[in-house]
Amino acid sequence: MSLIVNGSEVSAPADPRTSLLDYLREELHLTGSKKGCNQGACGACTVLVDGERVLSCLTLAVQVQGRAVTTIEGLADADGLHPLQAAFIEHDGFQCGYCTPGQICSAIGMAAELARGLPSHVSADLSADAMLTREEIQERMSGNLCRCGAHNGIVDAIHATLAAEMPA
Amino acid sequence: MTPFTYHRAVDVDEALRLGTAPGVAFLGGGTNLVDLLRENVAHHAQLVDVSGLPATIEETEGGGLMIGAAVRNTALAEHRAVRTRYPMLARAILAGASAQIRNMATVGGNLLQRTRCTYFYDTEGSRCNKRAPGSGCDAREGFNRIHAVLGASEACVATHPSDMCVALAALDAVVHVSGPGGVRQIAFADFHRLPGATPEQDTTLGHDELIVAVELPPPGLAVNSTYRKVRDRASYAFALVSVAAALEMDGDRIADVRIALGGVAHKPWRATKAENALRGMQAGEQAFLDAAAAEFADAQLLRDNAFKPALAGRALAAVLQALAQGETA
Numbered sequence: 001m002s003l004i005v006n007g008s009e010v011s012a013p014a015d016p017r018t019s020l021l022d023y024l025r026e027e028l029h030l031t032g033s034k035k036g037c038n039q040g041a042c043g044a045c046t047v048l049v050d051g052e053r054v055l056s057c058l059t060l061a062v063q064v065q066g067r068a069v070t071t072i073e074g075l076a077d078a079d080g081l082h083p084l085q086a087a088f089i090e091h092d093g094f095q096c097g098y099c100t101p102g103q104i105c106s107a108i109g110m111a112a113e114l115a116r117g118l119p120s121h122v123s124a125d126l127s128a129d130a131m132l133t134r135e136e137i138q139e140r141m142s143g144n145l146c147r148c149g150a151h152n153g154i155v156d157a158i159h160a161t162l163a164a165e166m167p168a
Numbered sequence: 169m170t171p172f173t174y175h176r177a178v179d180v181d182e183a184l185r186l187g188t189a190p191g192v193a194f195l196g197g198g199t200n201l202v203d204l205l206r207e208n209v210a211h212h213a214q215l216v217d218v219s220g221l222p223a224t225i226e227e228t229e230g231g232g233l234m235i236g237a238a239v240r241n242t243a244l245a246e247h248r249a250v251r252t253r254y255p256m257l258a259r260a261i262l263a264g265a266s267a268q269i270r271n272m273a274t275v276g277g278n279l280l281q282r283t284r285c286t287y288f289y290d291t292e293g294s295r296c297n298k299r300a301p302g303s304g305c306d307a308r309e310g311f312n313r314i315h316a317v318l319g320a321s322e323a324c325v326a327t328h329p330s331d332m333c334v335a336l337a338a339l340d341a342v343v344h345v346s347g348p349g350g351v352r353q354i355a356f357a358d359f360h361r362l363p364g365a366t367p368e369q370d371t372t373l374g375h376d377e378l379i380v381a382v383e384l385p386p387p388g389l390a391v392n393s394t395y396r397k398v399r400d401r402a403s404y405a406f407a408l409v410s411v412a413a414a415l416e417m418d419g420d421r422i423a424d425v426r427i428a429l430g431g432v433a434h435k436p437w438r439a440t441k442a443e444n445a446l447r448g449m450q451a452g453e454q455a456f457l458d459a460a461a462a463e464f465a466d467a468q469l470l471r472d473n474a475f476k477p478a479l480a481g482r483a484l485a486a487v488l489q490a491l492a493q494g495e496t497a
Contacts, residue, residue: 017171039206046268058272062174063217109268119251126258143404
């Protein structure tokens, strides 16, 4: 069985203990996804599987056989930046940059959740359309920690990017 | 990590045939089990992946919902009927973990989460009766701020970590399990255990059984329900205490009420004493606080967790006050 990583078909690892994160970094040499805590507490390893954000450190690579994985390396072509990457630069959404790939993959998954109306812990009305507010972005991005404390810039970058794509 | 083989089950029959041998574990989203394997808390020779088994949410003839065990947490919280008829369940799920983890975690796996007691995880340096039966409990005299105040034992003071399960306890959900003898149903209150002398057993599920679905009864008073979680930071942390409650008023009196508490016991704690104290009473903060006090009358406090009865009582009073005034959605 194989899986698709950034559009290319690759073979699943021989040892089923291999996490998706270790597989990406050590076997495919896609080192954009970062190993922060390796126990599901920081979000630095966030990638997209079939468009949904997941933690690659808590995913076994064999679990995503037959599915499509997108990492930070798969977002933009060689000449450009994904709009969120550009916005993170514009709004100082990082200092050291270690959490940034996970932040950006997470924000892409979050945008899809928001667009289809998934409520969050801070949504006052579970039945209403989800709102693009700072409070909603903060809550929905709470699974991605930034030890530099660039969270305000991160929220600004996401808000600016999504506001350009969808009405608030 | 102990070496293991991996197999993806195509249906329940195959899962049961493969997954119930000694040393084999079922794998859902993996958000807890993969961590436990990596930390050498859990050891299995084979994992049988059941995350590809049916993941549907269907209306039952009785007016409830049948939720497939492989339904992801996000999908359940997102489901229109859950949001409108069982808001406490949607809110409990959305209060748990992070969006990434909710996208991975399954309903069946959520029921089988292990405790987050730090001594349970500390394989190198700590005694834990849940991890190594008979070894002792270092939490009882240790750092026990997050530990149980109700229903604990000499052997174990761990708490159950799930938010979703607190709502399921208040909703009187039914767990459908498959085993060699066919399908059986377990009332939610009977699914998780108190620790007693055998804290290594979290549930009454047999080793040869697989959770296939969770059934919600018709919502009834759950349409006016909510979930409140109190934690050390605003998001992405386990509960210190939590409250799932549903309330039906008759004028200014309480016609019926359902309450379950999280973070206080080895299992999601159905607060029957508080419920009984409140039925027929006039709604009001003092009545709510008195009901909470009745629930915690038998609390056994440890060095660091004596704040829990008061915190849970105030959380419960605030939730019921909001429900009585129709302020939640």
